[in-house]
Amino acid sequence: MTGCAFGERLREIRQSAGMTIEELSAASGVSGRAISDMERGHSRAPQERTLAALTGALGLADPDRAGLVALVRAERAGGRAGRPRTGELPRGIGDFVGRERELRELRGHAASGGGRTPVALVHGQPGLGKTALAIRAAEQLRDLFPDGQVYLDLRGTDPEPMGAGEALRRLLRALGVESRGIAEDEQERAGQLRAITRERRCLVVLDNAADERQVRPLLPGAGAGMVVVTSRRLLGGLDGVLRIGLSPLTSAESAQLLRAVAGRAFDQAPGYELGAVTRLCGHLPLALRIAGTRLASRPGWTMGHLAGRLADADRRLANLQVGDLGVAAAFALSYAQLSGPAKVVFRRLAHVPGADFAAAHAAVLAEVDAGEAEDRLDELTELGLLQHEGCERYRFHDLIRLYAADRLRCEESAQARARTGRRLGDWLLDTAVAAGLRFAPDAGGPGPDDRPGLPASASPEQARAWLRAEADNWLPALRSAAADGRHQRVADVGEALHWHAERSVHTGRWAEVFGLSRAAAARLPDRRQEITHLAYYGWAVSVCQRRHAYGVDLAMEAYRLAEDLGDTREQAAAMHHAAHAWRLGADACQAVAAYRLALDLAGTAGDHDGYVQVRMGLAQALVEFGRPDEAIEEFRGVLRELDARAVDPAAARMAAMTARAALARCLGDVRRWPQSLAEAVRALPLAGAHGPHFAGRVHLTLGRSHSALGATEQARAHLTRAIDLLGGHDSGPGTAGSRAPSCTRALCEVEIPVWAWHRGIAQHAHVGVHCAEHRTTSIGVAQAALADLDGRNYVDTGQTAYA
Structure with a gap:
């Protein structure tokens, strides 16, 4: 020119x-x-x-x-x-909503050059508004780039994305270089671009990038400009890049966007209908914009009408389409870029019933090893079709899950889908059984085999973690097995999990689990299984749901069935469950009588393990009903029976630890401090072998005993240790975390014991004074200790004593 x-x-x-x-x-x-x-x-x-x-x-x-x-x-x-038309920014969105933090990050990055041209990458799953954010940022940053702005769509989701050479040619033309002045060689073109952008304060928006190889030659070196790249991929191979990952909008932002697009229909909608639409759109900007447009263009529709249409999961994606704009079409562009094996994993993950999953699920569904499954999940995550949930777990966005299910229906036969779903369900239930058996008294060795997600050598802690993480997956698998009439399968799962249930009473699922296993067992020819699962269900409704009367009814139903069969051992077990339900219902007379009857029945049946457990339960009931002297004799009786009876070694170790710890506590309750201290000293090595919550309880008793005997320093040492072991720890049967306030109160002062009783269970809060002038303060501490206990309900499982 x-x-x-x-x-x-x-x-x-x-x-x-x-x-x-x-x-x-x-x-x-x-x-x-x-x-x-x-x-x-x-x-x-x-x-x-x-x-x-x-x-x-x-x-x-x-x-x-x-x-x-x-x-x-x-x-x-x-x-x-x-600038030529090919380099002009597209039209921005007038009703742009949210993303204030991201816009601030981009403005801050624009001013951070320091010689090297700042580059920002906006990435995330389809439909999040990456392009809209980049354009809004460019509009807001005009004042920083007086030499202009250039936009280029790299067509990264096309079957044939734009090559780097062509992208360089278009950028150079947009920056004013005549066609005859553009070099033929790609590397020379990249050099030309770097030379021009070194001297100009301009903003370049590279939209919809395919991969690092496409983008890398387009990035400037030194200069006062800026580059904003958008991509569905993370582009991890680019260094020195500010990465801004987008998430769905917040509820408030979703409502604001829907209001801007829908207009009158929004203003007339009640809040619950609005919330339903934004939730069913997954707070995805693209889905919200389509939903709002459909409302605005159909005067006869209401927000409730649209919510009703979107509530049909099978038709939701079809309803999120208007003109040539559709949520499913946006997802399809990413799906088309997947490798064949990754497509299989993507669509089959729709079989997972829960919100999140791990590589093990993908391995089972695709019938590949764990390493290959992880590679496929990385590919899905890189393209924005999956999101990380913590370190080793993943999840779909709700709408992408629906798209995966649609691909599954379209690309695999009904028979293939049934086989894959059954394979996943079997794996979940097999692994749940293996995890549950890790809590059985004789679970000393490895499991039956090495399962994905749970190695054969899994510890109880690993098994517990798996059962918790997968609860929303194995429980639906159990429901499916029950619906399919696989009664023995359901009963086997219930039998394995009852060991874990007794150590996690507050999870809220056990009444359903044992309700299913009870119904399944009732359809099996072996009536003894029906008795067993009736008892498990009775335990669950009493302990977990606090429906104590119903728990008694179920236990007594099991007792009558066992009586009809002449099975004394099962009669003893059923009566033990009834006694426990009466105990939780604070019916002292019925509970003690039932315990004593169960004790006689277990002795008659020669059930040594059961006899010890029943006697332990009787002793704990006597503690709760305010009869500590009788409880002391029963705990000592438990210790004698352990020496006299052939009890399972693992169960015997647990019973000995529990009995000694509880005996030490009871002796302290009646102020027999030297004996309490002696028993606690014996209990401590046993408790240490069973986990921090048990050891913490014994340290609490030792602290109380030393305090009462005037050994202040020893008291402080044990109470401090109790706080360390019990504070925030939740792996015990519902009580460990609750011990920390008591220990803290005890550590504050070491002279005046305050006894806090709640629902018949003795809870201890040691409060005292260092000197006379602190007595008023110590009373306040005591009241706080009691307040900590108010409203709590500590449940005994029958396996362990409460300290």
Whole structure:
């Protein structure tokens, strides 16, 4: 471009003002290279902002300024205007909502150059509004880039994305380089782009990038400009890049966007209908915009009508489409880019019933090893089709899950889907059984085999973690097995899990689990299984749901069945469950009588393990009913029976630890402190072998005993240790975390014991004074200790004593 009247006039004015190009650049903020290109006619007419900066720096009077403006307008009228159309920013969204934090990050990054051109990557799953954010940022950052803005769609989701060479050619043309001046070699073009952007303060938006290989040659080196890249991929191979991952909108932002698009239909909608629509849209900007557009273009529709349509999961994606815009179409672009094996994993993950899953699920569904499953999950995550949930788990966005289910229905036969779903369900239930058996008294060795997600050598802690993490997956699998009439399978799961249930009473699922196993067992020919699962169900409704009367009814139903069969052992077990339910219902007379009957029945049946457990339960009941002297004799009786009876070794170790710890506590309750201290000393090594919550309880008793005997330093040491072991620990049967307040109160002072009783269970809060003037403060501490206990309900499982 030669003979540019504007450029020649600009040079004349600059020289008349006695300014060099460098001086004008410093004064105006326009790069020296850009000024040089204008004067030589090598660039197009400047934008209004650039022109204003130049005329201001030159100090032009109104006539000279008007003359320059006229020259610019004349060149534009002659077809020499601004950037070429191919480099113009697309039209922005007028009702843009949210993303304030991301916009602040981009503005801050724009000002952080320091020599190297800042590059930001906006990434995330389809439909989150990555392009909209990039354009909004460009609009807000115009003042920082007087040399202009350039936009290029790299078509990264097309079957054939734009090549780097073609992208370089388009960027160079948009920056004013004539076609004949663009190098043929791709590397030379990249050098040309770096040379131009080094001298210009311009913003480049590279939208919809395919991969690192496409983007890397387009990035400047040093310079005062900025590049914003958008991509569904993380582009982990690019270094020195600010990565901004987008998430769905918040509930408030979703409502704001829906209001902006839907208009009148939004204003007339009640809040619950609005909440339903935003939730069913998954707070995804694309889905919300489509939903709002459908409402705005259909005057007869209401928000409730749309919510009803979206509530049908099988039709939700079809209802989230308007014109050529659709949520499913956006997802399909990413799905098409997956490898064949990743497509299989993606669609089969729709079989997972819960919200999140791990690589083990993918391995089972796709019938591959764990390593290959992880590779496929990485591919899905890279394309934004999966999201990380913690360290080793993943989840779908709700709408992407529906798309995966749609692909599964379309691409696999009903028979294949049934086989895959059954394979996943069997694996979940097999692993749940293996995990549950890790809590059985004789579970000393490895499990039956090495399962994905739960190795054969899994510890009880690992088994507990798996059961908790997978609760929303194995429980639906159990429901499916029950619905399919696989009665023995359901009963086997219930039998295995009852060991774990007794150690996690507050999870809220056990009444359903044992309700299913009870119903299944009732359909089996072996009536003894029905008795067993009736008892388990009775335990669950009493302990977990606090429906103690119903728990008694179920236990007595099991007792009558056992009586009909002449099975004394099962009679003893059923009566034990009835006694426990009466005990939790605070019916002391019935509970003690039932325990004693169960004790006689277990003795008659020769059930040594059961006999010890029943006697332990009787002793604990006596504690709760305020009869500590009788409880002391029963705990001592338990210890004698352990020496006299052939009890399972693992169960015997647990019973000995529990009995000694509880005996020490009871002796302290009746102020027999030397004996309490002696028993606690014996209990401590046993408790330490069973986990921190048991050891913490014994340290609490030791602290109380030492305090009462005047050994202040020893008391403080044990109470401090109790706090360390019990504070926040929740692996015990519902009580460990609740011990920390008592220990803290005990540690505050060590002289005055305060007894707090709640629902018949003795809870101890030691409060005292260092000296007389602190007595008022200590009373407040005591009241706080009691307040900590108020409203709590500590449940004994029959396996362990409460300290």
